[in-house]
Amino acid sequence: MEGECKVLLDAAVDTEARTQTLRVKPSSKLTTALLVFTLCLAAAAAAVLIVNRHAKGPGPDEDNFDLHHTLRQISNVRAAIHLEGEYNPDRKTSVEWKKDVDQSHFQGGLELNNNEIIIPRKGLYFVYSQASFRVNCVSDDDDYTSKSMVHLSHTVKRWSKSYGADDSIKSYQTILHSVRTACQKNSNSQLDEEGSWFSAVYMGAVFNLNEGDRLKTMMEEKMLQDLEDGPGKTFFGVFAL
Known part of the structure; x- marks a missing residue:
């Protein structure tokens, strides 16, 4: 009787360990995949922003810089x-x-x-x-x-x-x-x-x-x-x- 309980207990422990292992491994792979996917989205967003900025031309700050530079050149005549x-x-x-x-x-x-x-x-x-x-x-x-x-x-x-x-x-x-x-x-x-x-x-x-x-x-x-x-x-x- 004692031997049967020990066998059953070992089986239960082994089954629980395998269950935990199976639960941990998928969770680790999922986290890595999500991280890679997030980085890809960030890179794609940055690329879109750069393309849009070049397509729209210089922003207000750059326009102001060019204007001030031209005025300085005129005033320095x-x-x-x-x-x-x-x-x-x-x-x-x-x-x-x-x-x-x-x-x-x-x-x-x-x-x-x-x-x-x-x-x-x-x-x-x-x-x-x-x-x-x-x-x-x-x-x-x-x-x-x-x-x-x-x-x-x-x-x-x-x-x-x-x-x-x-x-x-x-x-x-x-x-x-x-x-x-x-x-x-x-x-x-x-x-x-x-x-x-x-x-x-x-x-x-x-x-x-x-x-x-x-x-x-x-x-x-x-x-x-x-x-x-x-x-x-x-x-x-x-x-x-």
Whole structure:
């Protein structure tokens, strides 16, 4: 009797163990399959999102980035103007400045108005100018003991509200001025048959200018007739720093 109970008990234990084994194994395989299936779904969803994003084009954030980048490029255009000069007998105190000839150009708000450069906004600017001349150095005086020197000069003047003057007065102040001795009058020039002396007066410096400031050049009338106005010889310009 005792032996039969032991056999039955062992059989019951063995049967229960097999049952548990059968229950565990299918559960483990099912979990693995579910995990693999979930990963596949996640990968497929990510692929769909990527495809849709490319099909729709850049999002709002990317559009805003492109717009800001373009605006920065526009705002970074440095203000500059370069003018070519020529002699105009109707102007008695200055060169006639041209903005649409040879290498002349303008951008960033700087402009030419009434033969003057207008400053668009407050800031540091480099102002420069050059005037070239062909001077006759032959003297008509036979008294060589009193030989005269030929001087060339060129001036840039500024008008600004910061000076405190009335707008209607247009009081200008000199900001650049240069004088050069070209030659000495002589009866026998050693330069060429006509006794001409070629010379240029150049000047340039940095200034803190205000919005609405006006810049102009001045020159003695007698020198304007000797002006060399070929390409690149006489010019006037400003650029922002």
